[in-house]
Amino acid sequence: MNTVIRILELYGDRELPLHVRGEPWKVAIGCILSQRTKDETTDAAFKRLIDRFPTLKQLAEANVKEVEKLIYPVGFYRQKARRIVEAAKYMLTHGVGTSLEELVKIPGIGRKCANIILSYGYGMPAIAVDTHVYRVSKRLGIVGENASEEEVEEALKGLVPRDRWIEVNNALVKFGKTVCKPLRPLCDMCPVRDGCKYFRNRIEKEKYPVAHGSGGKEKKGQYF
Numbered sequence: 092m093n094t095v096i097r098i099l100e101l102y103g104d105r106e107l108p109l110h111v112r113g114e115p116w117k118v119a120i121g122c123i124l125s126q127r128t129k130d131e132t133t134d135a136a137f138k139r140l141i142d143r144f145p146t147l148k149q150l151a152e153a154n155v156k157e158v159e160k161l162i163y164p165v166g167f168y169r170q171k172a173r174r175i176v177e178a179a180k181y182m183l184t185h186g187v188g189t190s191l192e193e194l195v196k197i198p199g200i201g202r203k204c205a206n207i208i209l210s211y212g213y214g215m216p217a218i219a220v221d222t223h224v225y226r227v228s229k230r231l232g233i234v235g236e237n238a239s240e241e242e243v244e245e246a247l248k249g250l251v252p253r254d255r256w257i258e259v260n261n262a263l264v265k266f267g268k269t270v271c272k273p274l275r276p277l278c279d280m281c282p283v284r285d286g287c288k289y290f291r292n293r294i295e296k297e298k299y300p301v302a303h304g305s306g307g308k309e310k311k312g313q314y315f
């Protein structure tokens with residue numbers, strides 16, 4: 092069993108946040124809201140927004156200033172309010188779309204959000220690479236240090252059967268938040284450490300601190 096499958100088995104039970112549950116257009120709006128914002132803050136803002144504008148048509152006709160007030164304090168709320176109304180107008184006119192190519196045409200939707208919409212909005216096989224999925228994949232060593240998000244997505248697709256792609260984002264997010272944390276990963280209690288490149292490198296550094304020149308200490312924010 093490879094390390095990613097093992098993570099799916101152990102961390103795949105996380106309940107999805109509110110902002111990625113529901114119809115595809117709502118998932119698109121939730122994904123725009125969530126960028127660089129914690130799930131709890133995003134979910135609360137998403138609920139206020141959808142309670143006030145429960146249909147796509149209502150949101151497309153919303154006043155941007157009112158949307159700003161409803162979604163505050165999510166990060167970049169002014170830009171996001173404008174984007175949300177633009178995205179709603181676009182989806183009302185053109186439809187949401189059911190392919191990656193169509194979805195990335197929606198204002199504010201990039202590849203990650205398009206994959207979120209495919210997997211959580213439509214239940215289609217797709218893998219969204221967010222900050223947690225990216226960091227964990229690089230630390231495990233399933234891609235090189237300079238890999239792009241798209242390369243991470245392709246590598247994960249090669250490691251996980253297609254019928255389980257939909258589970259990958261959710262499981263790796265939970266694992267990344269609770270064990271493989273950004274600054275101080277809990278390697279000593281990690282169930283996949285034997286298959287992890289970061290862990291192997293750390294052990295090497297502890298054995299030969301002078302050769303590695305860091306004394307075994309991790310620098311803030313480094314992946315390797």
Ligand code: SF4
Nearest residue numbers: 271276278281284287
């Ligand atoms: S061993 Fe450490 S770096 Fe590797 S996956 Fe586990 S927590 Fe992350």
